[in-house]
Amino acid sequence: MTPDGYRRVGYVLKPHGVDGSFVLYCETDLLDWLLRQPVVFAQVDGEMRPWNLEKKRRFRETAIFRAAEVQNRDQVTRLRGTPLFVHDSDALAASDDEFIYNSELVGMALVDDQMGEVGQVGSVLDLPGQTLLQVNRGTATYMVPFVHAIVYQIDRDQQKLRVRLPEGLMDVDG
Numbered sequence: 001m002t003p004d005g006y007r008r009v010g011y012v013l014k015p016h017g018v019d020g021s022f023v024l025y026c027e028t029d030l031l032d033w034l035l036r037q038p039v040v041f042a043q044v045d046g047e048m049r050p051w052n053l054e055k056k057r058r059f060r061e062t063a064i065f066r067a068a069e070v071q072n073r074d075q076v077t078r079l080r081g082t083p084l085f086v087h088d089s090d091a092l093a094a095s096d097d098e099f100i101y102n103s104e105l106v107g108m109a110l111v112d113d114q115m116g117e118v119g120q121v122g123s124v125l126d127l128p129g130q131t132l133l134q135v136n137r138g139t140a141t142y143m144v145p146f147v148h149a150i151v152y153q154i155d156r157d158q159q160k161l162r163v164r165l166p167e168g169l170m171d172v173d174g
Contacts, residue, residue: 003048006041007091008103009034010062011083015076021066022076023059024084027102027126033094034086035063041085042069048085100154102126109160110135110144118170121161133161142170 002008013025028034035056041048051067070076091101102124110118110133119137124146131146144150144165153162 002085002103002106003043005088006048006085007088007101008083008085009040009091011081012042012076012079013062014080015073016059016064018073019066020070020072020076021055021064022070022079024063024065026062028091030091030094031058031061031063037086037090039086040065040067041087042067042079043083043085044079051084100156102131104156105133105146105154105161107159108154110163111160112163112165115165115170118163118165137170144169 007028009028009030010024010026013023015021016023026034034040035058037053039050039052042051043049049069051065051069053065054068055064055066057064070079105121105124108121110121112118119135119142121133122136122141123134125132125134125143133144133146133151135142135144144163150165151161151163155162
């Protein structure tokens, strides 16, 4: 769950070296902007804690960070999976109106033209070939490709994704 006033940008993936540096699992397309930020916020034990970024550099399709508050490799290992955030207002100022964060999609209702509301986005999976929406419908989970041919409208105000689902996509085999 994303705390009010914050935008999730990724999480601590794994240690890099022994000095407390870590590889970021990036959940934003604004990596260049993120690399210019002096602070990220780590959600540790339910609290938002500022991490002052001493070192930042691009690493493949993501980044390596070194925060003053993280002292060594062992600490990074314990912090694996820790979600990282920036202030929502800062993130929105860096993007245009057409841009949407994956974290904004989580919790939105999927509304199909034919079937009406079909479920709620539980998570967003960025895979090498495409991005998938994990949609929860009752006790079932479905994967819906996040492509314009299927998701044709995003309504932030109403928290709804308007979709045209291909026939059979939401069917469950017995």
